[in-house]
Amino acid sequence: MHLYSTISKRKEPLVPDAEGTVGIYVCGPTVYGRIHIGNARPFVVFSVLKRFLERRGVRVRLVSNLTDVNDKIYTAAAAEGVPSAELARRYSDAYIADTDRLGLGRPDVEPRVTESVPGIIALIEELMQRGLAYAAGGDVYYRVERFPGYGRLSGRRLEDMVSGEPATGAAKESHLDFALWKGRKPDEDTWWESPWGPGRPGWHIECSAMAEEALGRGFQVHGGGIDLIFPHHENEIAQSEGAHGGCMAQIWMHNEMLELGDEKMSKSLGNIAPLADVLDRWPAEVVIAYFLTSHYRSKLPFSDERLGEARAVVERLTNALKAIDRAMATGGEGHDADLTRAIVDGRREFFRALDDDFGTPEAFAALFEMVRGINRATTAGEASPAQLREARHELLDLLDVLGLAGIDPGPAAEVPAEVLSLLDDRERARAARDFAGADALRDRIRALGYEVTDGPGGPQATPIAPEAGSA
RNA sequence: GGCGACGUGGCGAAGUGGCUAACGCGGCGGUCUGCAAAACCGUUAUUCAUGGGUUCGACUCCCAUCGUCGCCUCCA
Structure with a gap:
């Protein structure tokens, strides 16, 4: 198969490794709240991609991380007055529970930053040995201008980059440099000892370390949302390829964003629909169909109208199965x-x-x-x-x-005797051309939760599916 | 300002140098039905944002314009 790669801007053949395995690393969520429907897109896309490849006879190792230590986690924990580790664990559990409801299974490995710190420290040390990183005031930074390929993924040139970093980054040699390790601040209650003092990993280093640990160096597909291209994935490349040379990933695969109205849905904009809420209102299969009827590289509007169309898609498929059974x-x-x-x-x-x-x-x-x-x-x-x-x-x-x-509706469930009896009564009424009576009986059956349809083989009572919004 | 993606019927969404521009929803007409649902049949873009250019030929390539969106601020 071929996949479009952001780095080459072309469709590239997907070539498994020597053992015939395709390794896929997907950037997972930062767990400081319930994930929203937008976060579910890469989960669905890459989970189904894995199913497809496996059906093709390819062995797949899908890795998707949880970022469970981060500024936003400290902030959210402080706001609630709970330890940051507790908050991270709560929302890690919620992420697992929410995505489980999609029924697509789990990735093969779901590493957490808090369980990957030794590998992260080792990677930083390697970068320091190569002169690509330096310690400054308890932090460690990546020396961006020392890495020749920087900007290759996002198509940026160093001279085009605006300094967005606030003046507090004074310890850095260049405004382009980004943190690999952040020295502990007094109110940060999740931290580790390191050669540079107490602290915790910067944002990008954990993915380089965890991808390497789970998939080795030079795997097949690195994925995530298109908004991660810069700086996150650009920095991952700088870290992994800077430390070991070679090529971090064969193909960089990015899914487009969901749109709510005119702008993307994101936690920072606050216009979010939690996945759990969406799944309360729509069956998992409708949500999956909603994502998959659009191409993963297309922007996808999020609205009840679109979910309703996805439901129509699912119903047409279901009806075909029912028709076969009849x-x-x-x-x-x-x-x-x-x-x-x-x-x-x-x-x-x-x-x-x-x-x-x-x-x-x-x-x-x-x-x-x-x-x-x-x-x-x-x-x-x-x-x-x-x-x-x-x-x-x-x-x-x-x-x-x-x-x-x-x-799959499967074998029709047992219809209660009461409903069957009413159905017989209705047939007698119809035979007597008492249609008002027949319709009244249909209403009574509906009140019991069954829809009556008249087919070639006689009338049928089927359970009424729960309506969206009724939950 | 820099980088990138995209503009296809009422809506959604494929196609990306050359047969009649997929598919779904919706609309319209028909078949079936007491009615309805489902399903089936027919119909619904002489046209692919606009203007140029390349070509025997472009929705598909190039340029420009307009519009939308994303990134450049630890958001999938």
């Missing part, structure tokens, strides 16, 4: 060549789309071609139960790649 019961005895063609073509196009820079919108288009073929077949009624079962299996198989297998 058709298998009534069953034809022949072979529907058009159905087979739709399945084969759909499967081919599905994988072709994902092979080309993870083209999930086109993959959905392929699914819909398959769905139309299925719906045509169930309408025509020629396909045998065996052929229909195969079609169902194929569709579900592809849905599973996208993490959407959960939309």
Whole structure:
């Protein structure tokens, strides 16, 4: 498969390492609050990318960190009057719990900064030995102008960079330099001893250290939000490649931002929708479909309208599965060549789309071609139960790649006898052409939580799905 | 000011040198239905922000303009 790489601005072939493994490192959240729907985008994109690659027979090692020590964590903890370690642990747990609800599994490794300090210190020492870092007033800084490739990822030149650093950074040799280690300030209650005195890691160094520890030097894909390109990922490259040479990652893969109204959603702007709240209102599969019906490199508006469209997508897929189940019961005895063609073509196009820079919108288009073929077949009624079962299996198989297998309604749940009885009453009313009575009975059944639909095989009562917003 | 991304039908979203510009939602017409839902069939952009240029040929390449967004301030 090919993936677009920010550093080359081209689609690059994804080449596994000598053991046939693809290592992926994705920058995870800083845990000073509940994560928002925007944070969920890389989680979904990279989790599903992993599923896809594994389906392709590639072994994947997905690593996504938690940044659990940071200025914002100190600040939030101080505001609440709790120890920063406690606050970080609480929101680390919340992050795991919130993303678990998506049902996409966990990354293979989820390292935490607080558990990676020895490796971080070792990396800083290596940089100092190479003259790329220097201690100053209890801090350690990276000497940016000593690293020739600086700016390669973000396409910046050093002379173009404006000094945004406040005057407090007076200990630095250059305003471009960034902190690798920050000396402990009196009110900072999470800290470690180091060769440079007590303190804690700077923002960027932890990812260099944790990526190396989990994936080794020179892995396949480094990912994250596009807003991390500068300075975070630029600095990671400076650190990792500065310390060891070589190439930190083959491909730099960045997802675009969510938009709320006209601006991006972000914690600093305060216009956030917590993932947990979104998942209270919409099923996980709808949220996944919401992300995946758009390309990961496109800006994605966040709104109830868009979630509603994603729900329509999911319903169309679900309805096709239901249609198959009904058709298998009534069953034809022949072979529907058009159905087979739709399945084969759909499967081919599905994988072709994902092979080309993870083209999930086109993959959905392929699914819909398959769905139309299925719906045509169930309408025509020629396909045998065996052929229909195969079609169902194929569709579900592809849905599973996208993490959407959960939309399978499965075998219909037992309908309560009371509902069945009312259904019989309604049929008698309909037979007597007492439609007012029939509709009244339908209302009573609905009050019991079941929707009545009249199909070719007679009426059916199906549980009413919970509506968005009702939770 | 510097760097970067993007502007495709009512909405969303693919395509990125050459067959009829995918797919979903919505609209309209039809089939089915007591009604409804689902589904199916047909229809819904002579056109891809605008203006130039390159080319036998551009939505696709180049330039300019307008517009939107992101980064340059520890936000995915």
